[in-house]
Amino acid sequence: xxxxxxxxxxxxxxxxxxGGAAVEKVTDRLTRAYHAWIMASRFCVxxxxxxxxxxxxxxxxxxxxxxxxxxxxIALPDWRGNKRLDTLRNIVRxxxxxxxxFVPGSGNxxxxxxxxxVTADQxxxxxxxxxxxxxxxxxxxxxxxxxxxxxRAIMRSGLWTSGDRSDGLPTIGDMLKDVTNGAFDGAAxxxxxxxxxxxxxx
Numbered sequence: 001x002x003x004x005x006x007x008x009x010x011x012x013x014x015x016x017x018x019g020g021a022a023v024e025k026v027t028d029r030l031t032r033a034y035h036a037w038i039m040a041s042r043f044c045v046x047x048x049x050x051x052x053x054x055x056x057x058x059x060x061x062x063x064x065x066x067x068x069x070x071x072x073x074i075a076l077p078d079w080r081g082n083k084r085l086d087t088l089r090n091i092v093r094x095x096x097x098x099x100x101x102f103v104p105g106s107g108n109x110x111x112x113x114x115x116x117x118v119t120a121d122q123x124x125x126x127x128x129x130x131x132x133x134x135x136x137x138x139x140x141x142x143x144x145x146x147x148x149x150x151x152r153a154i155m156r157s158g159l160w161t162s163g164d165r166s167d168g169l170p171t172i173g174d175m176l177k178d179v180t181n182g183a184f185d186g187a188a189x190x191x192x193x194x195x196x197x198x199x200x201x202x
Contacts, residue, residue: 025147029071034146037110038074039064041101046076046139048097048116050090057087065101067128072143074112077128077135080200088137091116097141100149105160107151114144130202 004010030038043060059065059076066074076099078088091097095115102109118137125134154160170178172193173186 026145027147028144030068030074030143030146034110034148035068035071037103037108037148038066038068038101038112040103041065041110042103044076044099044101046087046097046099048087048090048094050093055086055090057081062130066099066141069140074141074143075124075128076139076141077125078118078137078139079130079135079202088118088139091118091139097139099141107154107160109149109154110146111149112141112143112146114141116141133202 004013027034042063042065043058044065045056045058047054047056049055059079061077061079066076069075095117097114097116099112100109101112116139118139120137124138124140125136128135128138158164171186171190173184173188173190175186176184176189177186
């Protein structure tokens, strides 16, 4: 297939220009409404870029997934995960980040683009402690752009309304067994997962 390889060709295909709302909604600081929306979000996806390529990582919390430090700065604790450090390595080498915030039941998504640092500042990490366990580091994002995404994508997918269930999907154990051609004990991994997750959530 032939790729569209010039901006001119791309713009010739999409001849309609963005409407007023699509442009006017973009700001470099959190408005009162944007702040309230992000504080309602317990889940986001953070995307980063580094020498090996791009990375997208889901992040979640039992309250707001980020903390607003000021109108132009948000902080995201790095809770325990798979220890690959893909997101953190990318940020250390290239601070460009994008975040997408979701709220269950809402068709809208809040988008943040900016630059990030990783800090192990003791006081900041301690301020996020859950069950007396602070994160090892915190991602601090300086906002360059923040704006809501309209609801069309979530409406098309029926994300919150289709009634889809995860029953019957391959488990992580199934996937590990598959990718290792049966060498990995996927059944044992799945059986131990719940207890392991309880002990390593924070």
